[in-house]
Amino acid sequence: MKNLKETEELFDGIFRETLENGTAQVPPGVWEGVSASIGSGSAIAGAAVKTALWMKAAIAAVAVSAVALISYQLVKEEPVKPEQVDSTKQESTETQSPAIVGTNNPTSEVDKQLTIGLPRSKNNNNNSIPPVTPIDETVTETPVSGPDPIYSMDANLVNPMIDHSPSTGSTQEEKPVDNPETPQQKEVKELNPTTEYTYFKDSSSIFIPTAVTPDGDGINDTYIINLVGEESVEIIVYSIDNEVLFRTKNKYQAWNCKLPNGDDAPAGSYLVKVIYQFKGKNKQTTVRKLTIIK
Amino acid sequence: MAENHTDKLNAILAQCIEKKPKAQKELFDLLSPKMYAVCLRYAQDTDEAKDILQEGFIKVFNHLERFEHKGSFEGWVKRIFINTSIEFYRKSQRESMVDSIDDVAEQAIDSHTLSELKAADLMKLINGMPKGYKTVFNLFAIEGFHHEEIAQMLNISENTSKSQLHKARLYLQELVLKKHLK
Numbered sequence: 252m253k254n255l256k257e258t259e260e261l262f263d264g265i266f267r268e269t270l271e272n273g274t275a276q277v278p279p280g281v282w283e284g285v286s287a288s289i290g291s292g293s294a295i296a297g298a299a300v301k302t303a304l305w306m307k308a309a310i311a312a313v314a315v316s317a318v319a320l321i322s323y324q325l326v327k328e329e330p331v332k333p334e335q336v337d338s339t340k341q342e343s344t345e346t347q348s349p350a351i352v353g354t355n356n357p358t359s360e361v362d363k364q365l366t367i368g369l370p371r372s373k374n375n376n377n378n379s380i381p382p383v384t385p386i387d388e389t390v391t392e393t394p395v396s397g398p399d400p401i402y403s404m405d406a407n408l409v410n411p412m413i414d415h416s417p418s419t420g421s422t423q424e425e426k427p428v429d430n431p432e433t434p435q436q437k438e439v440k441e442l443n444p445t446t447e448y449t450y451f452k453d454s455s456s457i458f459i460p461t462a463v464t465p466d467g468d469g470i471n472d473t474y475i476i477n478l479v480g481e482e483s484v485e486i487i488v489y490s491i492d493n494e495v496l497f498r499t500k501n502k503y504q505a506w507n508c509k510l511p512n513g514d515d516a517p518a519g520s521y522l523v524k525v526i527y528q529f530k531g532k533n534k535q536t537t538v539r540k541l542t543i544i545k
Numbered sequence: 546m547a548e549n550h551t552d553k554l555n556a557i558l559a560q561c562i563e564k565k566p567k568a569q570k571e572l573f574d575l576l577s578p579k580m581y582a583v584c585l586r587y588a589q590d591t592d593e594a595k596d597i598l599q600e601g602f603i604k605v606f607n608h609l610e611r612f613e614h615k616g617s618f619e620g621w622v623k624r625i626f627i628n629t630s631i632e633f634y635r636k637s638q639r640e641s642m643v644d645s646i647d648d649v650a651e652q653a654i655d656s657h658t659l660s661e662l663k664a665a666d667l668m669k670l671i672n673g674m675p676k677g678y679k680t681v682f683n684l685f686a687i688e689g690f691h692h693e694e695i696a697q698m699l700n701i702s703e704n705t706s707k708s709q710l711h712k713a714r715l716y717l718q719e720l721v722l723k724k725h726l727k
Contacts, residue, residue, distance in 0.1 A: 285602040289602075
């Protein structure tokens with residue numbers, strides 16, 4: 252038997268020799284991202300970046316004013332019908348963001364990736380407002396809330412899957428909902444076709460499922476949320492009558508769908524409140540409807 | 546031949562500092578396969594590796610003029626990628642360095658079996674490791690840093706670095722054994 256140190260050195264050595272100078276096929280798209288960020292043909296990188304930003308702003312400004320001008324002329328030329336004015340106004344406010352997006356060619360790939368998270372999802376949230384259901388009132392009136400306003404999270408905690416379901420509430424009811432698919436919405440769909448997670452810049456994420464099936468088939472039999480990058484978390488499940496059924500500060504602890512008296516919780520609606528804090532962020536609270544399906 | 550190579554590289558570098566797009570692309574093509582392999586070793590998945598690769602190259606190009614032509618250029622670039630990987634690691638330090646494999650059999654592995662494994666297999670083994678182990682193992686065994694340096698880079702104690710390395714080895718050994726038992 253060789254001595255331990257020798258064995259270890261041999262072991263490491265095999266990895267080193269094989270992998271030290273290894274190569275791998277580079278995926279496409281990386282160079283485009285790099286070249287967009289390093290600025291070519293200019294003596295000073297900083298200047299290049301500044302120019303790019305300035306140009307971006309200028310192009311955006313021109314585009315916006317062009318749109319404004321056109322819509323202004325439209326309004327001016329056409330005899331004023333109340334409906335038309337409305338739609339034109341709507342158009343001009345809504346075109347603003349596509350106009351900026353349209354000129355985003357100078358935006359670097361990196362920038363784009365970074366900004367995907369919050370602002371766009373926020374748009375999605377605002378525009379895809381489902382009909383408000385009674386459950387929201389229950390939520391807003393819930394006296395169990397801690398120091399945080401229950402809906403303080405909605406702008407940040409965007410879960411496309413949940414947001415499209417009728418159970419999610421929103422305070423922005425005055426927004427037009429009759430527009431089936433606004434440009435922003437389309438964009439978000441393209442970017443994020445199936446993702447159920449909310450990604451933050453630092454790759455923290457949270458996913459709060461909205462249904463659980465405790466039927467003993469081994470799939471989704473217990474309720475657990477998926478959370479990454481948190482400093483602290485507290486998960487509380489309430490019955491519709493505001494009775495606390497389950498409470499934990501351990502994200503790995505699942506709710507077995509039992510009532511406090513040991514009976515199985517009946518099928519139906521429940522509420523789950525998640526109070527969590529990502530590293531370096533403020534504490535946030537979100538409430539979702541949870542359905543038990545049997 | 547080697548001189549020729551260095552001269553050519555220096556010419557490319559000079560042009561890159563002048564931000565000539567063609568030279569930048571050339572340098573990228575020259576280095577990216579090797580550097581991507583480095584990124585893959587550290588990253589949690591290919592997406593993260595891609596991000597590290599991109600970020601690393603942006604740094605390389607933006608700081609080219611700081612390269613002092615002491616030592617190899619490739620070594621300098623590699624160090625940038627390692628540092629970038631560590632930044633990513635710190636940012637996404639999800640699981641803390643936990644002891645999850647205490648029950649691994651303390652069995653010394655026959656290095657002959659190991660040497661039959663190909664690079665691709667070894668990469669898979671490394672990528673299967675928990676991130677804490679992976680980073681320390683990469684830094685120590687492959688890059689050849691000392692525990693003292695690793696401790697500073699990762700902001701952990703020297704002893705943690707040592708124990709992480711030990712656990713990484715055990716983990717790898719167990720994986721290799723499993724592979725061969727199958």
